[in-house]
Amino acid sequence: MEQERVTLIILISTVVVLVFAVAMIVLFSIFQHLKNKLLIDNKSLRDIIRNKLSSFDV
Amino acid sequence: MSLETFRNLIPFSELLAAIIGTIYFFKYKHTSLKYFLFLLWYITLTEFTGWYVIEKEVLSLIFLDENGVKYNLWMYNLLRFITFNTLFFVYYNYLNTKMFKKWIKIFAIIYSSIYIINWSFIQSFIWEKSEIPKILGSIFLIIVILFYFIESLKLEKIVLFHKKLLFWISIGLLLFYTGTIPFALKYNTYMLIPGIHKLFLIIWILALIMYLIFTFGFIWSDKEK
Numbered sequence: 001m002e003q004e005r006v007t008l009i010i011l012i013s014t015v016v017v018l019v020f021a022v023a024m025i026v027l028f029s030i031f032q033h034l035k036n037k038l039l040i041d042n043k044s045l046r047d048i049i050r051n052k053l054s055s056f057d058v
Numbered sequence: 059m060s061l062e063t064f065r066n067l068i069p070f071s072e073l074l075a076a077i078i079g080t081i082y083f084f085k086y087k088h089t090s091l092k093y094f095l096f097l098l099w100y101i102t103l104t105e106f107t108g109w110y111v112i113e114k115e116v117l118s119l120i121f122l123d124e125n126g127v128k129y130n131l132w133m134y135n136l137l138r139f140i141t142f143n144t145l146f147f148v149y150y151n152y153l154n155t156k157m158f159k160k161w162i163k164i165f166a167i168i169y170s171s172i173y174i175i176n177w178s179f180i181q182s183f184i185w186e187k188s189e190i191p192k193i194l195g196s197i198f199l200i201i202v203i204l205f206y207f208i209e210s211l212k213l214e215k216i217v218l219f220h221k222k223l224l225f226w227i228s229i230g231l232l233l234f235y236t237g238t239i240p241f242a243l244k245y246n247t248y249m250l251i252p253g254i255h256k257l258f259l260i261i262w263i264l265a266l267i268m269y270l271i272f273t274f275g276f277i278w279s280d281k282e283k
Binding site: 002003006007009010011013014017018020021022024025028029031032035036039040 | 200204207210211214215216217218219220229232233236237239240241248251252253254257260
């Protein structure tokens with residue numbers, strides 16, 4: 001009885017904390033991916049503007 | 059596969075991670091991650107020495123209680139103390155944000171103080187696993203890993219995070235140290251319940267996963283700049 005109770009408590013809490021850890025890793029990966037994408041888009045946008053501006057200069 | 063066989067796989071997974079880490083040492087030898095490799099070797103050495111002194115009954119390194127049960131817990135208590143402090147040191151040197159560095163320093167000081175207080179007044183260094191410092195160290199380490207994630211997200215440049223060694227180290231540590239917190243609570247009490255040892259399979263699986271992630275990280279990561 002005691003063994004079952006302890007096993008259940010430990011199992012449930014382990015699952016909870018592991019879900020938290022995995023969620024943290026997944027969220028970090030998603031945000032990092034989005035950030036990289038935004039930076040790449042930003043850079044290409046900057047390049048377009050720079051090209052446009054130089055053509056205006058001409 | 060019996061439980062014991064599974065348990066015996068862990069030192070070999072540590073050894074594998076340490077060997078692969080040494081082969082790819084050139085990738086990170088100029089960064090603070092080199093201390094992580096030293097730590098891996100120390101963990102492997104402790105694991106094999108711990109097993110050897112029990113098997114061969116090296117009386118100068120083990121302690122026997124009144125029932126003749128052999129204890130080598132002091133090795134693992136010392137290992138844990140060094141492990142957490144080394145990990146704090148690695149992240150401290152790796153991160154750049156001043157506030158995060160300050161907090162890591164505070165965590166290391168609190169952790170070390172609690173460990174010493176625990177040894178001196180609460181739990182025996184020789185006969186018991188240190189529960190409170192383990193829980194505290196794990197929580198601090200999770201926060202420190204969060205710092206690393208936050209700093210990495212704040213960097214205004216494209217970061218190929220899956221090519222960073224510290225990313226893989228952080229994932230391995232995060233899974234292991236969050237997953238083992240529930241086991242550290244009242245460990246010395248519930249470990250006496252008959253049949254409870256089957257539950258330790260979870261810790262062993264998490265440890266195996268952690269060392270395999272480290273090994274993968276050493277191979278997969280790019281050279282640190």
